[in-house]
Amino acid sequence: MEIGITTDIIDSTKYPKGVFYYVRYLIKNISKIQSNHNFHLIHYHQNQDSIYQLGFDEILLKPYPIPVPTVSKLLTNYIKSPALLKNLDIIHFPEFRLPWFPLFFRSSAKKVLTLHGGRLWVPPQSKPKIYRKPKAWMLTKFLALTFPLMKDKIDMYIAVSHFLKWEMMENLKIPEEKIKVIHLASDEKFKPQKTEKEGIIISDTPIPELIEIYYKLGKKGIKHKLVIFSMREYGYENAKEMVKKLGLEKEVIFAGYVSDDELVKLYNTADLYLRLPLVETFGIPPLEAMACGCPVVTTNVGSLPEVVGDAGILKNPDDIDGIVKAVHEVLMNEGVREDMIKRGLERAKMFSWEKTAKETMKVYEEVYNSNS
Structure with missing residues (x-):
């Protein structure tokens, strides 16, 4: 043939x-x-x-x-x-x-x-x-x-x-x-590395809602920095304006596009990956994060329940307070975090x-x- x-x-x-x-x-x-x-x-x-x-x-x-x-x-x-x-x-x-x-x-x-x-x-x-x-x-x-x-x-x-x-x-x-x-699937290069956590939350969804969630987490005592990696156009400028308005310039880092090697490092040094799409037809990044042992909190739209399953936390994209609560729980509860890491690694192996x-x-x- x-x-x-x-x-x-x-x-x-x-x-x-x-x-x-x-x-x-x-x-x-x-x-x-x-x-x-x-x-x-x-x-x-x-x-x-x-x-x-x-x-x-x-x-x-x-x-x-x-x-x-x-x-x-x-x-x-x-x-x-x-x-x-x-x-x-x-x-x-x-x-x-x-x-x-x-x-x-x-x-x-x-x-x-x-x-x-x-x-x-x-x-x-x-x-x-x-x-x-x-x-x-x-x-x-x-x-x-x-x-x-x-x-x-x-x-x-x-x-x-x-x-x-x-x-x-x-x-x-x-x-x-x-x-x-x-x-x-995610590529084989996305895997756990022996590295120190850097006290960061990472996301590739540069939208104002992400900044609102991060701001509310700060009010609840979360000290992590937020690293946003994305070349996405929609919402980027609005997100930057919101960061400035809330005085978060020192806490929020806009990293732009990152290479695969840099992304593997981000997943391994982050305590949590937060993704907030309104629609998703597959979703490779959550798989990459789970394959690296990074807990995933994302929305319950489109294919994400099919891909993430019970290995991550899925929330309605309109439920900002629910997302804040979920992220706070993962960051503050080591038992929850370790369980999500274990389930995420097993889930990623299915693809x-x-x-x-x-x-x-x-x-x-x-x-x-x-x-x-």
Whole structure:
């Protein structure tokens, strides 16, 4: 079987996050599986990332010299790519990206599409506003209009959680039999280290509610500093303004983007990881934290109950006082904290990229052997 996987996100991502890691670790773990299948990595530009050093064939689709990259790639995939990809039995799109749109119609290969929720399914509270993110707003509108046309061109969908599968069935009207749930994981580098705790709470949710929670914790006698690591745009400036208003400049540290090695250190030196999403379709960071032995307090939205289970504390995102109470309990009660560390380590072991790769391989084989 000749299997192509689109890897362009590896070439173009400045700040790696969820889908980037999904592509990288999926391919690295596929390389460890013994099979008679041939894999081809499909992208646009030469790149020295580690996935291109695994011995897989690369199919480079040189875009037309047009100053608008998206238009250039769309034309390339409409005109040149079908011929270059004609020998593939399956193409796996690890995320829906607009330039690949023509291949859903013009490639004869069977198609597998992984949905993470951020492009094709957008919950009402997360839909981009035209005045804040006009490009994202236009893309969302475009997908809403065109997805019904391409929906049946996909032979199998992969959802990263059962929560997302339900949303795909309910909102995108995708038949249940065309959706396979395959969970993501945290990388092996996220593990406990012998290091001293630094009296910090860490979070990657730079929103005003986080600052309010931290302020109330201070009123209850908590002396920990708050370290916020994130390149997220929404809420960042409002959070900084609230920090200034409450006089917390010396207690709150905005660390911005941190590398994986720095993140492993943060998880290991923190007493607690606090995440406050309003929607979540998987949630790799809570797994990373638990794998490092860092207690997790987060919201009970989306897939988080599915991922965190009873290893962390899940609270309604509107229950600010309940979140404050939960964090205070973890920080002040060593027995609770040690129990959460133990359960978190065990929970994280339930997810692995090796398992993700093996289950994805089964999807390829099922699609290849189907009559559709």
